[in-house]
Amino acid sequence: MPIVSVVGALALFLGGYIWLSCRCDALGRELRSLESEKERLQNEYLTEEYKWMRMKSPREIEKALEKHNIMMTWPKTEQVIRLSDMNLIDEPLPAEDDEAIQFARIERLLLNE
Secondary structure (H helix, E strand, O other): OHHHHHHHHHHHHHHHHHHHHHHHHHHHHHHHHHHHHHHHHHHHHHHHHHHHHHHOOHHHHHHHHHHOOOOOOOOOHHHOOOOOOHHHOOOOOOOOOOOOOOOOOOOOOOOOO
16 A cells, blocks of 8 residues: 555656646747747837938938928028026026916937937
């Protein structure tokens, strides 16, 4: 009787070991597959980001305007309005005609434009 229980325990141990080994192999394959997909998506993202940066360049914008027959020129100096950063202003600006002064504000990530 003791030999049967030893053989049964050994069979149970070997079955658990084989199941655990197969499970580890399957997880390893899944991990490799996910890592290769991540790398592919990262490369695709970088490619699309590069295309977008090229498309936003002044030369490409001029090409697109020319392609669509849109005649535009650069603004004259007196047409350009420069807004200062609100974080740099220490004291509030005085309001004219009892109206509060409002500034346009855009939160964005600056890239090499």
